Amino acid sequence: MNLQNILQLGIKELRSLLRDPVMVALIVYAFSLSIYTASSAMPETLSKATIAIVDEDRSPLSSRIVSAFTPPYFMPPDMINTTQMDILMDEGQNTFALDIPPNFQRDLLAGEVPAIQLNIDATRMSQAFTGNGYIQQIVTSEVSEFANSYRAAPDLPVDLTLRARYNPEMDGGWFGAIDNVITSITMLSIILTGAALIREKEHGTVEHLLVMPVTTIEIMVSKIWAMGLVVLVASVFAIVVVVQGVLDVPIQGSVLLFLLGTVLMLIATNSLGIFLATLGGTMPQFGLLLMLVLLPLQVLSGGLTPRESMPDVIQNLMLLAPNTHFVILSQAILLRGAGLSVVWPQLLALAAIGAVLFFLSLARFRRFLR
Template sequence: MITFQHILSHLQGVITTNGQRLLAIIRKEFIHIRRDPPSLVMVFIMPVLMLLLFGYAVNTDVNHIPLAVYDQDGSQASRSLVASLVNTGYFDLVFQAGSEEEIKSLLDSGRARAGLIIPPGYSRDLKRQATATAQLLVDGSDPLVARTALSMAELVSQAQSRELRLAVLSSQGTALPPGPAIDLRARAWYNPGLESLKFNIPGLIGLIMQNITMMLTAFALVRERERGTLEQLMVTPIRGAELMLGKLIPYIVVAFIDMGLALGIGTLWFKVPIAGSAMLLLALTVLFLVFALGLGIFFSTIARTQLQAMQMTMLFILPSVLLSGFIFPRSSMPRPIQYLGNLLPLTYFLDILRGIMLKGTGINYLWQDVQALAGFGAAVIALAALRFRKRVD
């Protein structure tokens, strides 16, 4: 006869058996996780990295705009105007230019984002209670920075005009002459309409080219390894360097065709003209493509599966989007974050793209970016070749 005690005992046995099986499965999964260090590191690093990057890099407040000044007056009044701009916290005085050509050169190269030109006779006009004029040239290739610079320049000129008029009234007690005391004429270069599209399209071209080319080659060796065809290539007389170049060159051709398509759509469909040399742009693009493809090959020598290769590329893409100046101005980021951005080749390629497409700058202004890209490309190709040779040998 089956009693309640028998039923309870049976249930306890079933629960104990099921619990043991469940614990065994849990233990087995933890062992699998422990034996997959790349995925384990990714799981714990990704949330910390994302939080730090988004916390510091995602900042739409524009400040610390590099300012170059050409002060031809050299008076207390002209220095007061410069100090008023700097004291807002939106401008950093980084260059004292000696000519208007130097101001233009600094804006072309991107070392300054705004240039203040104070003509001779500035203080004399103020003393005569006439309107003193000055000019602020702003790099309009980044509309967010340009709008901030233009609006702050207007506020500063209005505030100084009001202070000067009040000083005249209090000291002389005479009626104020009509018009502002200071006329700070601000003008945006390169993108006078401050169209965001002209800023975004070159950035998108650079980001897309990096992501596509890197993913293409990141899967190259991993796919061979998963299919078992890499071992077949290893027993052939083909050397490691020959095999790597043989895999790299077709992707360079494909990436170059993609670059042509992206530029065609950007210029013909979105109406973003190439102000500079298209041949120079394509030539410098080769340097960046070599880096991106080499980095993909390097990832493929580390990853064992296509999923791991995808995780590695995503881990690299995230900082590239946030720290390269693709969306957010780098001048507003903390100094350590800016240094991290300097380690990303996309930072330099975006300078090249926007410099040639929007400013029409030549190689004489871009040589520092070219040197950085060449250095990154050579380093990543050397690392990829070294690891690839070890895999093949």
Template sequence: MIWLINVLHLSIKELRCALRDRTMMGAILVSFTVAVYVVATGAKSDVSNVDIGIVDADRTGLSMRLRDALRPPMFKPPVEMSAEEAQVAMDEGRMMFVLYIPEHFEADVQGMRSPSVQVAVDATAMAQGGLGMAYVSEIILRETLDYLRVKNFDAMLPTRSVVHVMFNPNSTTSWFTSIMQVINNVTVLSVVLVGAAVIRERERGTIEHLLVMPVRPSEIAVAKIVANGFLILLAVGLSVLLIVQGLLKVPVGGSLMLFLAGTGLYLFSLTALGILLATVASSMPQFGLLSVPVFVIMYLLSGSGTPSESMPVWLQNVMLLSPSTHYVRLAQGILYRAAGVDIVWPQMLAVAGIGGAFLVMALLRFRAMLARQG
């Protein structure tokens, strides 16, 4: 009971210190409002307003029809150019797609001689290049069949595919990027807030004041976890309600309270990791350098940026030791697929278990650090 009372008082002290830190409060405010909105509306991987050129050696009604079919918002108005100009434009990165229509194209189509239309793609932007190539191919096929007045083409095929796009019917990028940005902000800020608080107290000498008080190292560490975790959890809830759902109009399929419960477990795990890193680093710059590779690995390999299934199997197994991998699956399951606790409990258990291991290591290091300070 005394342990809980001490943790409560220390948590209130940590909360007051955090609220007085205008830099950190500004970072939390901007990260969960402006950053989420800007990334969701600005970082798009779909085909939108893309530059496309046409080398038309045929100049017939069918070639003009293909040109007119490439319309906004996916494509800018096509630019007619020569083959030499098209090559220069591709080399300079001014065109993402160039359509080469050969001579006698319309005549060969009418004669059923299967002419070829070449599509050059700048694949430096892989996602846009792949999607755009599929769109251009579909437009060429559709317009050619319409020109030949081929009706019910799908019925002529031996098989027919019926596609149902679930959880994001229109493949809206902001539905994905907004949630993933919130998750990335949680990862960064939970480590930085707690770690910076530990190092700041050590550098300013205020941690010596705690050493003369009748408190245990575990009480000091847990109080930092509780106070900073509460601040970030509150910011996450408001960000999802006001920015993701309110401003961006992203539908949340599952229970927000269940998501916040999972976020609380993740915060417990990451704040413990922050204390662990702070006990390893000897100064604030060293803590920053130590944190950067942790953030990069958690972001790139957790499944928030790229699917985990596309990674090598051995790397997938290694990343199961990271709480971010389980948290991303948990968040996607709840917010996108309306998963309940009966589905996401393994991920919640994994996050809690990894957090417990981080906490034990952090407490051992923290106790040793306080002993050296004393």
């Protein structure tokens, strides 16, 4: 290989990318606004949920229940009547509607078991699932304290000390931020190299390269380092500016060690992008292949759900995918502060998978140029 040829061909790829405003906009969006919105738009904890209350009892107990729903978990309750309850929920204005029946306090003090109706808009799945438990706990606590005429913490036979390591505030956005950076790296590295190859074929510049004194491996390596450099720089921006700066997520481990793993990941995914481009040949076909590849990589790699919850066959099969090892490596370094002594098996696996994908793509790329 001629290093000068690889350098010049890579610079050509970068210039070609800069002349594509749509692709540049995609890179900027994927490593900035996409990470921010995906990490903060759907928190796992309940936040500012809308609730309406129908108070047909108008008693001290019902007033205590109404006053217990406060920010930041709930918005101040809207006091409505029974005719408004279904209408407002149909219009999507309230996620929860609580109906306190008449004589609720009187029946409770008489030793009966009165019922409270709770309506939930289950189309807002994240808030509906979490808020249901919050509301039951709030109502049960207020009723119990009112019936016992005192407020006190229960006496437990065991002193349970809770220590939440790596994420003391239980903020789901911390996990989401790192996971979305991993997703952007995987997606863009495959798309950029594959699109660059198909763009050259559609513009007829591949034939120009074939008559130049360059080899197939030089052309392929130039695409890998050029597109990999773009994704690597964007990853540094995402970690330093978006994750640490804007989202205020503390990075526990070494960013340089994470970037080393990113480089190995980019070799594998860039090679995969070239392989898919040679299979597709056109942008529509390449897009369909991306759907078949990216979805399993994102869903089954352990980024969205723990790998331990998947069948053993899926766990073992996904060990052949570079994204699985990159997710383990990234979470260990960035969230738990792991060092080289912990993540070296993932680095070794990424290097091996990257080498296999590189030579498979090179063989396919040579047939593609004939």
